[in-house]
Amino acid sequence: MEYFAQQMVNGVTLGSVYGLIAIGYTMVYGIIGMINFAHGDIFMISTFISLITFIALLSIGITWIPLALLIVLIISMAMTAVYGWTVERLAYRPLRASFRLAPLITAIGMSIVLQNYVQIVQGARVKPLPPIIKGSYTLMEKNGFTVQISNMQILIILTTIILMLAFSALISKTSLGRCQRACEQDQTMAALLGINVDRTISLTFIMGASLASVAGLMYLLYYGVIDFYIGFVVGIKAFTAAVLGGIGSLPGAMLGGLIIGLVETFWSAYFSIEYKDVAAFSILIIVLIFMPSGLLDKPEVEKV
Amino acid sequence: MKNFFAALSALAIIGAFSSAAKADISIAAVGPLTGQYASFGQQIKDGAEMAVKDINAAGGILGQKIKLLTEDDACDPKQAVAVANKVAGSGVVFVAGHFCSGSSIPASKVYEEEGIVQISPASTNPKYTDEGGPNVFRVCGRDDQQGATAAAYIVKNFKDKRIAVLHDKTAYGKGLADQTKMAMEKLGKQADMYEAITAGEKDYTALVTKMKAVKIEYVYLGGYHTEAGLIIRQMRDQGMSATLISGDALVTNEFWSITGDAGEGTLMTFSPDPRKNPVAAPLVKRFRDAGIEPEGYVLYTYAAIQAWKLAAEKAGTVDPAKVTAALHSGAVFDTVLAKLSFDKKGDVTLPGYVFYKWSKGSYDYVK
Numbered sequence: 001m002e003y004f005a006q007q008m009v010n011g012v013t014l015g016s017v018y019g020l021i022a023i024g025y026t027m028v029y030g031i032i033g034m035i036n037f038a039h040g041d042i043f044m045i046s047t048f049i050s051l052i053t054f055i056a057l058l059s060i061g062i063t064w065i066p067l068a069l070l071i072v073l074i075i076s077m078a079m080t081a082v083y084g085w086t087v088e089r090l091a092y093r094p095l096r097a098s099f100r101l102a103p104l105i106t107a108i109g110m111s112i113v114l115q116n117y118v119q120i121v122q123g124a125r126v127k128p129l130p131p132i133i134k135g136s137y138t139l140m141e142k143n144g145f146t147v148q149i150s151n152m153q154i155l156i157i158l159t160t161i162i163l164m165l166a167f168s169a170l171i172s173k174t175s176l177g178r179c180q181r182a183c184e185q186d187q188t189m190a191a192l193l194g195i196n197v198d199r200t201i202s203l204t205f206i207m208g209a210s211l212a213s214v215a216g217l218m219y220l221l222y223y224g225v226i227d228f229y230i231g232f233v234v235g236i237k238a239f240t241a242a243v244l245g246g247i248g249s250l251p252g253a254m255l256g257g258l259i260i261g262l263v264e265t266f267w268s269a270y271f272s273i274e275y276k277d278v279a280a281f282s283i284l285i286i287v288l289i290f291m292p293s294g295l296l297d298k299p300e301v302e303k304v
Numbered sequence: 305m306k307n308f309f310a311a312l313s314a315l316a317i318i319g320a321f322s323s324a325a326k327a328d329i330s331i332a333a334v335g336p337l338t339g340q341y342a343s344f345g346q347q348i349k350d351g352a353e354m355a356v357k358d359i360n361a362a363g364g365i366l367g368q369k370i371k372l373l374t375e376d377d378a379c380d381p382k383q384a385v386a387v388a389n390k391v392a393g394s395g396v397v398f399v400a401g402h403f404c405s406g407s408s409i410p411a412s413k414v415y416e417e418e419g420i421v422q423i424s425p426a427s428t429n430p431k432y433t434d435e436g437g438p439n440v441f442r443v444c445g446r447d448d449q450q451g452a453t454a455a456a457y458i459v460k461n462f463k464d465k466r467i468a469v470l471h472d473k474t475a476y477g478k479g480l481a482d483q484t485k486m487a488m489e490k491l492g493k494q495a496d497m498y499e500a501i502t503a504g505e506k507d508y509t510a511l512v513t514k515m516k517a518v519k520i521e522y523v524y525l526g527g528y529h530t531e532a533g534l535i536i537r538q539m540r541d542q543g544m545s546a547t548l549i550s551g552d553a554l555v556t557n558e559f560w561s562i563t564g565d566a567g568e569g570t571l572m573t574f575s576p577d578p579r580k581n582p583v584a585a586p587l588v589k590r591f592r593d594a595g596i597e598p599e600g601y602v603l604y605t606y607a608a609i610q611a612w613k614l615a616a617e618k619a620g621t622v623d624p625a626k627v628t629a630a631l632h633s634g635a636v637f638d639t640v641l642a643k644l645s646f647d648k649k650g651d652v653t654l655p656g657y658v659f660y661k662w663s664k665g666s667y668d669y670v671k
Contacts, residue, residue, distance in 0.1 A: 010509035124338035130564040268510035274500040
């Protein structure tokens with residue numbers, strides 16, 4: 001039981017990280033129907049921005065961690081948003097009227113460009129950050145086995161829940177959200193009714209990138225090791241999560257992230273760790289066979 | 305800014321070579337210059353550049369200057385073969401490399417076909433020389449030696465402790481973990497857990513909880529420093545105080561920059577530290593003056609090139625077949641590591657492995 005509880009904590013934390021990134025995939029898909037393959041690399045760039053900002057802050061003497069974290073978060077969100085906006089403006093908008101696969105190909109190109117850019121500018125070595133948020137709580141104890149949840153894990157889970165609620169409210173309650181939903185349904189009609197489609201799509205990319213930067217900061221603080229390649233690995237998992245949950249659906253992305261995280265963790269916990277990815281992707285295949293549009297599906301999925 | 309100057313000085317060094325050397329003899333140093341093992345590739349590059357500089361300053365080899373090619377295999381077996389072909393195509397007679405056993409083994413097949421001498425400073429998997437051609441050598445130890453040393457130490461000191469054996473599925477990691485496990489079992493100690501992890505991942509919390517549940521006190525990892533560092537951090541997060549024991553892939557300061565103080569007390573096996581060899585002292589000083597700490601495999605790479613040079617001088621030619629014969633002749637080569645010679649397989653006759661402990665950011669012999 002204690003063992004199960006501890007693995008649950010591990011799995012939910014991992015799932016939250018996947019879910020946060022998956023939201024970025026799902027929002028973009030929802031509105032323009034394309035997979036933004038560069039999203040994982042936007043996430044990777046945000047981890048680098050956070051790390052650099054952190055070091056800069058420490059070197060100018062801001063060492064009070066909560067303040068430093070807040071400044072890092074704001075700067076990282078702003079700069080990552082600029083990257084997200086630029087990627088959309090350069091690689092996707094000029095091709096919006098083109099055939100469907102064109103932006104998909106530029107997305108893959110963009111992903112390679114961003115990876116190589118960071119590799120050249122920052123070097124190929126892993127960049128470490130020593131543990132900053134330390135400490136943990138003991139939830140249960142039995143026969144010498146303690147169930148612990150670290151402050152970092154609490155922070156990740158809370159951040160994810162809050163952002164999830166905030167973004168759901170934003171989509172369903174605000175006028176920006178209404179614009180996004182309108183563009184999702186029919187861009188031409190939305191434009192005829194006076195919605196600035198370009199601006200709405202740009203804002204969607206900005207929102208997706210900011211969310212990725214929050215996930216990036218959490219990732220950096222939790223694991224403490226980043227390199228130019230992390231975007232690919234994490235991106236694949238998050239993309240899988242988005243598809244599993246039903247791409248285009250916000251709660252679906254979160255649910256998908258949690259399921260992937262939990263399956264990986266519990267497979268590792270009770271079977272061989274070696275085959276956990278096999279387990280996670282098998283779940284994806286099984287779900288897609290029986291529910292081709294994911295768990296919380298949106299109707300009419302178009303194939304890419 | 306520091307990087308910028310390092311890059312400038314590297315450029316200056318390359319510039320100096322290309323102007324001084326009229327490309328008489330080409331040799332290559334290959335290692336992972338990108339990717340997560342890049343710090344080891346840098347060690348190989350640093351060692352090779354210094355060795356070539358010293359040889360050229362002393363008049364070259366048989367009166368000819370040496371030109372060094374540095375190539376990147378990213379520790380990826382496919383890229384290693386591609387790089388090996390590229391190096392072979394550019395007329396190289398000797399390769400110091402590669403780093404990862406997983407790259408050295410497939411690359412050695414190419415070098416064998418092309419008749420190029422290969423001396424690896426770091427690949428410890430037994431298969432490298434056991435299955436390699438006559439042109440294959442190494443100046444480091446073998447994982448069966450390393451595993452035996454680790455097992456003997458574990459059985460002697462931690463006989464009643466609970467121990468997990470992990471590996472990262474690479475040629476090096478799995479080879480080493482399996483050798484250690486086998487040697488432990490021969491000495492009558494069973495591992496309480498045996499698991500494989502995936503290199504390049506960041507989340508090992510499930511593994512840590514699994515180890516915590518069976519009260520593991522010592523973790524033996526066949527793998528590299530990034531995963532070792534992450535596992536240690538995540539063990540401490542979950543309140544586990546188990547000690548990590550690993551092999552020679554932890555000999556980089558990058559390990560400490562990942563773990564911070566959590567790495568205190570980590571044990572590893574590595575050959576006797578060549579920096580402590582009095583013969584090496586002037587060279588070590590020159591490395592430090594150049595801003596390079598000759599840790600890990602820097603001096604091994606230097607010695608690999610030295611051994612090849614001495615063998616070529618003995619053979620009176622750089623013709624790979626004759627140099628191979630000279631290396632195999634059992635002759636003693638006086639290198640910065642020690643006076644060494646090679647056996648029939650191409651393994652070096654150096655003393656085996658010793659235990660080191662990480663403490664306060666550096667490693668030293670276990671007292």
